[in-house]
Amino acid sequence: MSKLDQVVSHPIFRQLAQERSRLGTALATILAATYFSYILTIAFKPSALGVPLHDGTVITWGLVLGVGLLGFGFILTAIYVVFANSRLDDLSRRLQEDLR
Numbered sequence: 001m002s003k004l005d006q007v008v009s010h011p012i013f014r015q016l017a018q019e020r021s022r023l024g025t026a027l028a029t030i031l032a033a034t035y036f037s038y039i040l041t042i043a044f045k046p047s048a049l050g051v052p053l054h055d056g057t058v059i060t061w062g063l064v065l066g067v068g069l070l071g072f073g074f075i076l077t078a079i080y081v082v083f084a085n086s087r088l089d090d091l092s093r094r095l096q097e098d099l100r
Contacts, residue, residue: 006099016091023083027076038069 007013041049042062049062 010095012091012095012098016088016095020088023080027080031073031076034072035069038065
């Protein structure tokens with residue numbers, strides 16, 4: 001059995017791959033749904049995003065929500081990094097130790 005076969009058939013590797021895939025898919029779906037909702041609002045109800053924050057300002061809710069979406073993307077990235085640095089790195093370390 002080759003080293004690659006050992007790694008691929010190892011239960012910790014399967015768990016690592018599954019958890020990473022599940023997390024990535026969940027976070028990507030959340031971000032895509034959020035952006036898609038924003039774009040659909042722009043397409044079908046642009047007047048809702050063109051409302052100024054308050055009287056006398058040129059800053060609209062669309063701008064605030066757009067910047068908020070960018071920030072939300074950074075937050076989701078931070079969630080992935082924290083999870084990867086804790087749980088996924090631990091699984092990776094355990095896999096390396098088992099295969100030595």
